[in-house]
Amino acid sequence: MRADLGARGRVDWLLRMPPEVERAHERDFGPARIRHLRHAIIVGLIVYNIYNLTSLHLMGDIQPFTVAMRLFLLTPGSILIFLLVSRLPAAWREVLLLQGMFTASLLPLYLVYISQSPYASYTLGELPLVLLFGNMLLVLRFRWALIFTTVTCLTALWVIHIKPGLDENLIFPLTVQVITGLFFTLYGNWHFERQRCLTYLAQYDAENRADRAERIGDALRDLTRTDTLTGIANRRHLEETLDGWLKSRPSVLLMMVDVDHFKAYNDRLGHLAGDDCLRRIAAALSAFAARHEGFAARYGGEEFTLLFAVDSETGGAFLADRLVRTIRDCAIPHPGRPDGLVHVTVSAGYAGADRDRDALTLVTRADLALYEAKSAGRNRSKAG
Known part of the structure; x- marks a missing residue:
């Protein structure tokens, strides 16, 4: 219990650990994080391109453009991120993921906004899935998840309320969907990230205590093997x-x-x-x-x-x-x-x-x- 309280006191509201602990965490779990991200990027890229089929029915007026954006903008960008996550420092890696998620979330909103199809607004149903992917599957660091979710949802609300020709009966339900998607996915990210930080801090403290006890034991053993007057072996x-x-x-x-x-x-x-x-x-x-x-x-x-x-x-x-x-x-x-x-x-x-x-x-x-x-x-x- 005391260790848990000590861990909580060293995580700020953005769920950032002390710099030396962040470095230790990256050393211990960085490779596993990279493997997870690469798998998630591949899965996300496949699913994201499946939406080319839905846009054929919901945004037929700009179908060639939507396919081109997904195939020639988002797909190469995702492959680039896939290649770079193992080559960048941890901080830059997480920022790169944030940029990739902005592209994945804002591009569909832009397509909805420019489409004249009466069914285009239904494409907004993809948005909670994009939030779920970034916050719960990629597990963006909470501070970046907060920025990503807030900007994406504010942009979505702006599109919903200013898009010409949008059925007024859809404005309120879509607004509720966006806000609840924001809340649930961001809360899930916060909970997961908080547990990650607290668990690792407790582990980090336990390892430090073990190292300190070992050093004390070594020092005591050295004292029993050292002549107190001359300082050489006894x-x-x-x-x-x-x-x-x-x-x-x-x-x-x-x-x-x-x-x-x-x-x-x-x-x-x-x-x-x-x-x-x-x-x-x-x-x-x-x-x-x-x-x-x-x-x-x-x-x-x-x-x-x-x-x-x-x-x-x-x-x-x-x-x-x-x-x-x-x-x-x-x-x-x-x-x-x-x-x-x-x-x-x-x-x-x-x-x-x-x-x-x-x-x-x-x-x-x-x-x-x-x-x-x-x-x-x-x-x-x-x-x-």
């Missing part, structure tokens, strides 16, 4: 990625990285500075991983893990040594190191899953290699 995301890589990639290199003497850094500069240091290192590791089509995550504390789809024997030492050098080149000051160095460095241990596809074993091997790198003096890498 351990949970690492475990998911590692499992996927081990199943799908022939070679996986896992690298454990630890910040050297990080406790001394925190003790000397404070935890806020330590957090900022971790963020800078995480950014450098993430960029390094991206350059080599890898993956970087914070494993915990001052420890990070990187994954690369390379063979450990051919690419492990190269990547590990370059990574250690990359962090050293960041030149982050470290005033509290006991080994005399003045910049932050990292130690790295790496292991390859070329044959061993067990995640825990791979992490353990890389972690032991990291321990060896730290025991050997830090600021270096070791293979596991």
